Amino acid sequence: MQSTEPVDTAPAPVDVRPYDALLLVSFGGPEKPEDVVPFLENVTRGRGIPRERLEQVGEHYFLFGGKSPINDQCRALLAELRSDLVGAGIDLPVYWGNRNWDPYLNDTFEQMAQDGVTRVAAFATSAYSSWSSCRQYRENLWDALEGIGGLEGSPLVVDKLRHYFNHPGFVEPVVDGVLAQLADLPEDERAGAHLAFVTHSIPTAMNEQSGNPEVDYDGGGAYVAQHRSVMAEVVARVAAETGVEHDHALVYCSRSGAPHIPWLEPDVNDHLEALKEQGTTAVVMIPVGFVSDHMEVIYDLDTEAMATANELGLHARRSATAGTDGRFVAMVRDLLTERAAVERGEDVARASVGSFGPSWDVCPKGCCANPRNPRPALCGSDPAPAAPAGEPQA
Ligand SMILES: CC1=C(CCC(=O)O)c2cc3nc(cc4[nH]c(cc5[nH]c(cc1n2)c(C)c5CCC(=O)O)c(CCC(=O)O)c4C)C(CCC(=O)O)=C3C
Numbered sequence: 001m002q003s004t005e006p007v008d009t010a011p012a013p014v015d016v017r018p019y020d021a022l023l024l025v026s027f028g029g030p031e032k033p034e035d036v037v038p039f040l041e042n043v044t045r046g047r048g049i050p051r052e053r054l055e056q057v058g059e060h061y062f063l064f065g066g067k068s069p070i071n072d073q074c075r076a077l078l079a080e081l082r083s084d085l086v087g088a089g090i091d092l093p094v095y096w097g098n099r100n101w102d103p104y105l106n107d108t109f110e111q112m113a114q115d116g117v118t119r120v121a122a123f124a125t126s127a128y129s130s131w132s133s134c135r136q137y138r139e140n141l142w143d144a145l146e147g148i149g150g151l152e153g154s155p156l157v158v159d160k161l162r163h164y165f166n167h168p169g170f171v172e173p174v175v176d177g178v179l180a181q182l183a184d185l186p187e188d189e190r191a192g193a194h195l196a197f198v199t200h201s202i203p204t205a206m207n208e209q210s211g212n213p214e215v216d217y218d219g220g221g222a223y224v225a226q227h228r229s230v231m232a233e234v235v236a237r238v239a240a241e242t243g244v245e246h247d248h249a250l251v252y253c254s255r256s257g258a259p260h261i262p263w264l265e266p267d268v269n270d271h272l273e274a275l276k277e278q279g280t281t282a283v284v285m286i287p288v289g290f291v292s293d294h295m296e297v298i299y300d301l302d303t304e305a306m307a308t309a310n311e312l313g314l315h316a317r318r319s320a321t322a323g324t325d326g327r328f329v330a331m332v333r334d335l336l337t338e339r340a341a342v343e344r345g346e347d348v349a350r351a352s353v354g355s356f357g358p359s360w361d362v363c364p365k366g367c368c369a370n371p372r373n374p375r376p377a378l379c380g381s382d383p384a385p386a387a388p389a390g391e392p393q394a
């Protein structure tokens with residue numbers, strides 16, 4: 001019988017060998033008020049964050065009932081990922097593990113081991129290079145694998161999917177979000193609107209160590225350079241739609257740490273003041289450093305920076321994060337099938353936009369090092385440490 005069905009209702013099976021699982025790796029966040037302090041202790045263990053800052057950040061969570069939005073966002077992404085894979089004819093279990101809260105990566109690794117998973121592709125909810133945004137994830141993957149007695153001759157192999165800050169599936173939803181907020185501004189202020197690209201501040205030293213140490217990222221680090229590249233791409237794409245090349249800047253939120261340690265600046269609130277002084281009347285804040293509406297977005301931007309803008313009399317809007325946009329969900333599948341082909345030794349097209357080209361699959365030697373506290377990490381080219389982690393080296 002001749003079929004008249006559209007082809008996309010019966011997708012051909014897609015080859016994801018050698019993978020038998022996909023793993024969503026995220027930061028984790030508290031679910032209820034009693035979780036807040038232990039969560040903060042998990043995050044900041046050994047990091048020397050001043051007590052005062054921790055109390056402040058605790059208050060941000062309490063303002064939202066002690067519940068971070070991040071876990072529900074992961075659940076929503078998981079549901080979309082699962083149905084996207086099924087829709088594409090890919091029969092692959094999808095696991096979820098967090099670095100700092102339940103479901104902990106350690107427990108997820110136990111489950112994967114029990115289920116007989118042998119090779120898993122890991123997708124992190126963090127798009128850029130740096131110790132905080134990449135290597136720390138890899139260190140925690142190491143810890144989790146070690147926790148199930150893995151590592152040397154391990155039956156479970158973990159591959160972290162490449163950075164996607166410059167993948168069209170991440171950038172396109174950001175562009176649409178900016179266009180939507182520009183359209184929402186008063187018409188006479190639209191063309192003059194400033195685009196403030198906001199990301200998480202990190203210590204300037206962490207930025208300088210970020211990325212491949214063999215590459216000169218304009219004298220700085222990959223973290224800032226990658227953000228600048230995304231910003232340039234978004235500004236150009238917005239200009240192509242609106243005919244206006246908007247004034248723009250990369251600014252930062254969520255500074256932490258001791259006051260004497262330099263972190264990336266300017267802070268978004270100081271930036272808004274500077275905009276006001278230079279006569280700007282409208283601004284779109286673009287949380288380009290975040291893949292969904294994390295606490296940093298709903299507190300630092302929607303609550304604190306919006307209040308600053310209101311006080312200054314600036315018309316401010318905040319554009320959407322990628323979240324569960326269909327293009328972002330499909331990007332995860334694209335990264336998975338791309339890497340699977342690479343691991344099978346096949347040639348494959350790798351999507352990317354802007355100046356950088358597709359990122360590496362395996363982090364280079366010394367990538368995003370944290371010289372003050374070197375720790376073993378999975379999914380990179382650094383030699384495994386001679387002694388087990390934590391034991392003094394001879
Ligand atoms: C670059 C970066 C990202 C983006 C990449 C990525 O997404 O990974 C990110 C994400 C996140 N950070 C988060 C939460 C926190 N981060 C903290 C502390 C810190 N973050 C740092 C950097 C980053 N963080 C740094 C350099 C510190 C100082 C301590 C240290 O040097 O390690 C602290 C302690 C309090 C404080 O110090 O502010 C908290 C509670 C949450 C959950 C939010 C939610 O609940 O929705 C998310 C997604």
Ligand SMILES: [Fe+2]
Nearest residue numbers: 043132200254
């Ligand atoms: Fe953070």
